[in-house]
Amino acid sequence: MNDVKHRPNRLGIWGWVGGGRWGMERYLYALHRVTGLGILSYFLLHIIVTSSRAFSPQAWDRAMGMVTGPLFKLGEYLVFVAFAFHAVNGIRLALVELGFAVGEPIEPVYPYRTSVDVQRPLALGALALALVLVALGTVSMWIID
């Protein structure tokens, strides 16, 4: 067996978006990554733009003048939505990954109730909360202006 060449069969990065039958938590994991990258890219530019207030009020007003317009407003709204999801899902992940919402070790009896099933209400609650925050933000940013 050792001298027969084995064929590599890793899914690679496609495994992040496929590989088994998807559960909700798999979607949430992918979305958490995407929103995190989105927020990070905005944040790095945000530091540079908002540092203009360290120079003078005029520099600040100039910088703010550069980032007005419907495209920027939409971008900021998307960052807000991304943050609402990332933060609420992050709370769920912090709770789960520190062992709080996964349940106790049990004697497994078929059909199995896994840690994924135990934290499912938490995941649904987190999504609901994220939707509420997005709704509040949408009202505040687009309707009330």
Add this chain to the structure above:
Amino acid sequence: MSEMTKVTYRIRRFDPTKDASPHFETYTIPYTPGLTVLDGLWRVKELLAPDLSWRSSCRMGVCGSCGMLVNGMARLACNTQISELGTDQLVLAPLPNFDIIRDLVPDLMPMIAAHQDLHPYLVREDVAERESPTGEFFQSPHELEQYLQFSYCIKCACCMAACPTVASDPVYAGPMPLGQAHRYNSDTRDGGFALRREVLADERGPWRCHFAGECSRVCPKGVDPAKAIQLLKRQLVLDIFHLRQQKCPAELAPKPKDINRRDGIPEAPKPSV
């Protein structure tokens, strides 16, 4: 599915001595109610493809040999009724994230090596007792419950195939080795936490698990490796703050003294192992 009379197997085949790359072959066999995927494979081999290769042994879901991708999900072939798949078109492939040796046979050695690195056995200071046991260790039913679920693992590698991190990252140990590391860490008879922490604290550890939960969803024995990994992370984080409860390795239960064998009961034969 009561009218199903035939079932079609579309199998991803690969012979390293002949093929340049894997390809699909289709086989159709008669279906009888109660046929499992493994039963069907034997039929295919018997009637249509004598050179088809896969691993199987117990055909009752306890040995962990027949893990493969069945209609997109990692399952045990012997444990999967064709009727529960809801279709008569089956697509079989070897477990992803492992090199293919041939046809449906994956190379599980990387998983075994990662498992070995995490010392999957009771580590104790009293080596003499471990090698030549003289008695039992104290362990309450509650202490047993802390690791019993994770001890049901049959090393079928379905969890490794389903994990998105194992898909791209060969360094990450994976759900099975990490789940078993937690099985031994939470066993009160074991004193090897510091030894396993050497591996667990760095990039091979549970830090690249982000709770997609696929491992627990596909596990055929209800081991719930996702739960084991999160509990393992908790223990390691508590350990940073020196808050982890160090249960001393369980003590030897002393043999009762002044016990005499009743008349007429013979001695047990000497152990041969």
Add this chain to the structure above:
Amino acid sequence: MMRDQKLWTWHIIAGAVILVFLGLHMLTMHMEGVIKIGSLNPASARSEARGGEEIHPTSWPNVRARGVRTLYMASYILLLGAALFHGLYGLNNIIREANPAKWVQKAVTVVLLLVGVGLFVFGTWAAIAARAVARAAVPGL
């Protein structure tokens, strides 16, 4: 070299810090249409109390009113550090999990470390300098 066990713990702690402070930041900047908290937008609160015009959270009077206070300056610096660490460590993890060559992984780690430290130093300077600018500027409102 800090190992993942420690770094991941800091990642979670930084996430909690960001939750609080970025949450307040979002309340300040984007949600003051529905949830008004006076101390977050002092110039807006004062203007509203006087029946004057609406002042946008990002306009200079509000920025000045916040920037002048040491508490805000400290909060911004804390948020900057936590967010840079959380974001860049997360990005480092994503890249490492994609399994590029070892030298690429090391190079990315070094670059992200330099970017993070550089932006933190720059941002801290900006927060401190902004307080001086705010103190020197005419209150306006």
